[in-house]
Amino acid sequence: MDQRISLVTLAVGDPERAAAFYEALGWTRADSEPGIRVFDLLGQSLALYPRADLARDMGLTEAELGTGGMTLGYNTRTKPEVAQVLGRAEAAGARVLKPAHDVFWGGHIGYFADPDGHVWEVAFNPFSPLSPDGAFRWAGYPDTDDQPPQSG
Amino acid sequence: MDQRISLVTLAVGDPERAAAFYEALGWTRADSEPGIRVFDLLGQSLALYPRADLARDMGLTEAELGTGGMTLGYNTRTKPEVAQVLGRAEAAGARVLKPAHDVFWGGHIGYFADPDGHVWEVAFNPFSPLSPDGAFRWAGYPDTDDQPPQSG
Numbered sequence: 001m002d003q004r005i006s007l008v009t010l011a012v013g014d015p016e017r018a019a020a021f022y023e024a025l026g027w028t029r030a031d032s033e034p035g036i037r038v039f040d041l042l043g044q045s046l047a048l049y050p051r052a053d054l055a056r057d058m059g060l061t062e063a064e065l066g067t068g069g070m071t072l073g074y075n076t077r078t079k080p081e082v083a084q085v086l087g088r089a090e091a092a093g094a095r096v097l098k099p100a101h102d103v104f105w106g107g108h109i110g111y112f113a114d115p116d117g118h119v120w121e122v123a124f125n126p127f128s129p130l131s132p133d134g135a136f137r138w139a140g141y142p143d144t145d146d147q148p149p150q151s152g
Numbered sequence: 153m154d155q156r157i158s159l160v161t162l163a164v165g166d167p168e169r170a171a172a173f174y175e176a177l178g179w180t181r182a183d184s185e186p187g188i189r190v191f192d193l194l195g196q197s198l199a200l201y202p203r204a205d206l207a208r209d210m211g212l213t214e215a216e217l218g219t220g221g222m223t224l225g226y227n228t229r230t231k232p233e234v235a236q237v238l239g240r241a242e243a244a245g246a247r248v249l250k251p252a253h254d255v256f257w258g259g260h261i262g263y264f265a266d267p268d269g270h271v272w273e274v275a276f277n278p279f280s281p282l283s284p285d286g287a288f289r290w291a292g293y294p295d296t297d298d299q300p301p302q303s304g
Contacts, residue, residue: 012268024244042195092176
């Protein structure tokens with residue numbers, strides 16, 4: 001597992017309202033799609049994603065997710081790596097919340113919680129390959145429908 | 153406000169135990185000091201910091217911090233920028249948890265919560281200047297005592 005975070009996903013009530021806050025700080029969004037807002041940072045991206053959807057994807061209730069809920073994303077270069085990283089995390093003491101599985105948008109993801117409860121999403125996204133140095137850049141949706149790419 | 157995160161700080165029960173988990177995933181720590189563990193990532197660092205200390209620094213109870221508590225750090229290049237960023241965040245709808253203030257280790261920090269409750273630490277750290285591209289790298293403690301550098 002390389003030493004990087006690909007995506008910081010903040011659970012928010014309203015992605016558009018949340019994005020307006022970060023734009024007011026001077027940031028520029030990478031994309032604007034229904035249901036998700038993304039800002040490219042140094043080496044990774046920040047995503048603003050509906051709280052209810054993030055809770056569903058993680059297999060938690062909104063109450064369990066709580067205020068301030070977020071995930072740290074680790075993107076892999078290949079599909080089999082997702083299960084490998086989850087397996088390694090489990091062997092190291094993590095709890096796998098969702099095993100590696102295909103998702104409707106064409107990706108392959110899973111979730112684990114570290115021993116203190118911090119949740120990581122491990123993802124292979126064939127539409128947003130990592131740069132040679134491992135940096136993640138938002139490449140938009142594979143389709144133009146209204147489905148957010150984090151669902152699973 | 154530049155478009156970057158300098159530090160992701162995870163609240164943990166025991167930083168050494170938490171660091172062992174990430175080392176078991178294949179990561180190498182940047183430093184090993186009493187009370188805090190740090191891993192340098194792409195463009196920023198991940199810090200593992202005692203839950204009780206993070207709650208205290210943020211002015212919250214441990215119950216308010218909750219499982220999965222963390223902060224996103226934004227480091228500035230100059231001391232006055234800390235208050236400027238906090239002011240800009242407040243004007244954009246954030247709640248300032250702690251205004252800009254000097255801390256014992258020689259830094260100058262403040263905290264704000266974005267409209268969805270995600271907490272940012274804004275920090276000027278004269279001992280860890282940002283690289284030209286804005287990347288943050290852990291430079292260790294200014295002193296060798298047992299005080300963690302995030303306290304405030």
